[in-house]
Amino acid sequence: MLTALLLASLHVTRAFPGYSDTNNPAISTFNKIFKNVQDVSWLFQSQYSFASFTIDQVYVKAWFDKDGRLTRTIRYYQEENLAPFIKSHISQKYGSWEIFGITELSTKNNLYYEIVLKKEGHIRVIVMDNKAGILSERKYRIPG
Secondary structure, three states: HHHHHHHHHOOOOOEEEEEOOOOHHHHHHOOOOOOOOOEEEEEEEOOOEEEEEEEOOOEEEEEEEEEOOEEEEEEEEOHHHHHHHHHHHHOOOOOOOOEEEEEEEEEEEOEEEEEEEEEEEEEEEEEEEEEOEEEEEEEEEOOO
16 A cells, blocks of 8 residues: 555656666666666656666665655565564464565655465455554455
């Protein structure tokens, strides 16, 4: 849901797959922060730039302000990349549930995890903060 809201706010004026203009402040910052990336695509607007790419089998979306400062990232990954602290809390509270996928939203002031859990015809979507506090929980039944 967080992802849908962020993507809905994008109004794309230009898109450049694999764009590499090192004079652009966002691209300069990107090249300093992210190494060994694959499949980079860029979107540019007057107030921000947006990159999507893969790094170590993690799909990443990164936003940069007009001065090239990284303002937020969204990362999509599996259980093996989840922070051990968060994983431990999930295991304690939802021991028999399988971690199906994680969406991580990171900004200057916040870090949130949206964790999808799966178990025998049921799905739970948990939103946690970086201190393993549960902010919301949605439950679904898989038909069939």
